[in-house]
Amino acid sequence: MATTVAEARPAHGGAGRPANKPVPKHGRATPYLFLVPYLVLFLGFIAIPAIYGIWISLHDYDYLLPNQPWNGLANYTQLFTSTGRDAADFWHSMEATGIFTLCSVPFLVTLPLGVALIINRKFPGRTFFRAAFFAPYVLGVAVVGLLFRFLLSPRGGVVNGYLNDIGIHSNPPWITQLPWAWISLVAMTVWWTLGFNAIIYLAGLQDISPELYEAADIDGAGSWQKFRNVTLPGLRPVLLFVLTLTILASANMFGQAFLVTNGAPANQTRTAIMEIANVGLKQYRQGAAAAMSYILAIVLILISLVNFRLFRTNQDT
Amino acid sequence: MDKVTTPLTRRGFLGAVGALGGAAALAACGGSSKPPGSGGATGSAAAGKTYSGPAVKLAFWNGWTGGDQPFAKQMVDQFNAQNKGKIQVQMNVSQWADFFQKLPAAVQSGNGPDVAVMHIDDIPTQAAQQVIVPLDAIASALGFTASMFAPAVWNGGMYKGKRYGIPIDVHDLGLYYNKDLFDKAGISSPPTDENSYMDACDKLKSKGIQGSWVSPFQFTGAFMFMSLLWQYGGDLYNSDVSKATWDSEAGMKALNFMLSLITKGYSPKNVAQDADFNALQAGKNALNWQGIWQVPTVRGLKSTKIEFAPLPKIGPKGGVWGNSHQFVLPRNGSSDPNKQAAARFFIRWFTEREAEWAKSAKVPAETKLQKSSAFTQGLSYLKPFAEEVPDVHFPPSVAGIGDATQKLYDAIQAAVLGKSSAQAALSNSAKSATSILAANKKKYG
Structure with missing residues (x-):
């Protein structure tokens, strides 16, 4: 409405309007009105819960009990005291999360790049392969988890069945012992989410101007030099995006470990999110669980900041 | 632990985040919790032998996945067939691990079931959190007494001097x-x-x-x-x-x-x-x-x-x-007396058929039913497990x-x-x- 009114007004006839001031194209509220739908969701499902969570973390909170006693910072301090109730379990789970992130992120950043480079070329059946690499990502974590449990079960699993067929009878305990359990979790996550990162890379690759490659050809650059000096710099913003997103996704890993290993052996594959869910929903201690969530969130924010900083300095030099 | 030495006080915190607003208001609406509803616990003396009210539907939740499920379904189907037009039990089965996340949330939001089953060692926690209500009146109306069970089975369903569970079986x-x-x-x-x-x-x-x-x-x-x-x-x-x-x-x-x-x-x-x-x-x-x-x-x-x-x-x-499955009554949003009567009728019907339930590989909770021929002869292979019941220990309440x-x-x-x-x-x-x-x-x- 406001827009129509503003535009309908003759530009030169505005009473008392200085001649050089441009005519507003829309009312003041318009941009905010456009943002309202998202803002409502953001406030309702992100901002308010995030603030309310701080309040929860300061109580001995159990939503089923009539009273939520004030706890001050005790939920936090116990995590940093060696005798604290959750300290050992929580930091073990953080360690597990760290191991998973360190092992999965390199594969999830490099392999999809390779895939993207290949499916970016022109060859017969390209569309099919693009779809094939992306297909697993469409599946829910429950489907993937169940699938891999059947595949990897140490006894009666498909993988060990085939290994036996080709003469390997050691029956690796894929989901019950380390390091096998980590190998399985990382491999299934790479298989599952590789397609997503590959598509992002693909979009980034198609954004790089073909003239740059032509110029490189004229300068006599080989394919490695073209990759090193044209493709990689062109992909820098995409790389940062993929890296940040992948680190966050890996650090929030829950479904795979919950469904496939269920923390075995001896809770060594129990990730931070699993531990938080365990304390909050099974032990009915939402206060302690909220405190752990904030610690995890702070760690992830710090890592993301470091990420951005690293990439920015690279760009500046 | 000591409140005095806690550097951050509730008041101090609230003052600090006052500028953010909202938090105080949120806290005010977050902490509300209804007092324990008496729904179902204050039943009349009706012993659950008959049900003469209008047609009702009973939601029945348990964690009997796996091998238990076909037997439970068979018994519920049988009950529904016998009580057509009066009581229809709708059974909802989820894994035990999920059950204890689902049930409290459902009860809290007023969508809990009318009857549920849980293990003896989960009863105290759920009772303390007012997810389930005491049912002393119902147990005595149904005619259950200590002498009918092994002590561990009977006492296990108690929390703070009140009865919350009616024993169905022992599995050891x-x-x-x-x-x-x-x-x-x-x-x-x-x-x-x-x-x-x-x-x-x-x-x-x-x-x-x-x-x-x-x-x-x-x-x-x-x-x-x-x-x-x-x-x-x-x-x-x-x-x-x-x-x-x-x-x-x-x-x-x-x-x-x-x-x-x-x-x-x-x-x-x-x-x-x-x-x-x-x-x-x-x-x-x-x-x-x-x-x-x-x-x-x-x-x-x-x-x-x-x-x-x-x-x-x-x-x-x-x-x-050992452990024991017990019937419990979740705290309901509604306190429909007809549903309560129907729930009593269902519990009585089911517990009278413990020997049939034992086909799912359980020992009947009631001593009399452990000695019934349906169990000792029909399920003679379970005898070793029944013999041990006097030695069975449960976790404390x-x-x-x-x-x-x-x-x-x-x-x-x-x-x-x-x-x-x-x-x-x-x-x-x-x-x-x-x-x-x-x-x-x-x-x-």
Whole structure:
């Protein structure tokens, strides 16, 4: 409405309007009105819960009990005291999360790049392969988890069945012992989410101007030099995006470990999110669980900041 | 712990975030909680023998997945067929682990079921959180008294002097043995004490069989430990449940017995979850301390013959790990007296048919039904499990006890997998369990 009114007004006839001031194209509220739908969701499902969570973390909170006693910072301090109730379990789970992130992120950043480079070329059946690499990502974590449990079960699993067929009878305990359990979790996550990162890379690759490659050809650059000096710099913003997103996704890993290993052996594959869910929903201690969530969130924010900083300095030099 | 020394006070915090607004308002609406509804507990004297009200639907929730489910469904179908046009029970089954996340949330939002089933050791926590309501009046209206049950079964459904659970069954640990391997090793009867147990293991070993696999997991390695602990005269907790006592001398004896099975070569070192039981079925393991619920699985085997016996008395006393399913009444949003009457009718109907339910491999909770011919003759293979019921121990009726006992499960796993010495595993876990008990006492009162 406001827009129509503003535009309908003759530009030169505005009473008392200085001649050089441009005519507003829309009312003041318009941009905010456009943002309202998202803002409502953001406030309702992100901002308010995030603030309310701080309040929860300061109580001995159990939503089923009539009273939520004030706890001050005790939920936090116990995590940093060696005798604290959750300290050992929580930091073990953080360690597990760290191991998973360190092992999965390199594969999830490099392999999809390779895939993207290949499916970016022109060859017969390209569309099919693009779809094939992306297909697993469409599946829910429950489907993937169940699938891999059947595949990897140490006894009666498909993988060990085939290994036996080709003469390997050691029956690796894929989901019950380390390091096998980590190998399985990382491999299934790479298989599952590789397609997503590959598509992002693909979009980034198609954004790089073909003239740059032509110029490189004229300068006599080989394919490695073209990759090193044209493709990689062109992909820098995409790389940062993929890296940040992948680190966050890996650090929030829950479904795979919950469904496939269920923390075995001896809770060594129990990730931070699993531990938080365990304390909050099974032990009915939402206060302690909220405190752990904030610690995890702070760690992830710090890592993301470091990420951005690293990439920015690279760009500046 | 001490409120005075807490540097950050509630008031101080609120002042600090006052600028953010909202938080205080949120806290005000977040903490609200209805007082425990009496819904269902204050029933009339109706003994649940008949139901004459209008047609109602009863939501019935439980965690009977797996082998229990077909039997439960069959009984509910039978009930619904008999009560067509009056009561229709709608059963909703989810895994136990999910059940205890779903039920409290549903009850809290007023969408809980009319009847539910839970294990005896979950009752105190759910009662303290007012997810379920006391049903003393209903138990007496239905005519249940202490004399009808083994003491542990009857007292287990109590929390703070009030009854919350009506017993349906007992499911306990028994000795599973592979008859084929026994014949091969020349063992004529199942072992009953330490000497005959070790003798059987020796004979099996001489035939190249590791005869008694030790599981590092709760199912059923920790259950084996608890049974042994009670047999040696120990207990999980002291009498007022303020201290974990599994690091006692009896606890050490129990754990050392299990570890000796490994060091003497009667068990492999790293047994995976359920691998002990799978090996029993595959003819690689001969003796397994296993739950009654696996009976249908091994009875279905064609190639291997597996039989059952009471647990051997390794220690001087009788001690058997067990648990019990009990009917509970969730706190309802509505307090429709017709639904309450229908729920009583259903509970009575079901508990009268415990012997039929026992087909899903359970021991009926009621002593009379344990002795009924439907059970003793129809299900004679379950006799060893029924014989042990007087020796069965349940966890104490204390809210949040599962969090403390979890420490024991972790300790057993660490010790059996050789990641920690027996002494350190038991004493460290008992120490942290004791502090959990204190925290729970403060939380639940």
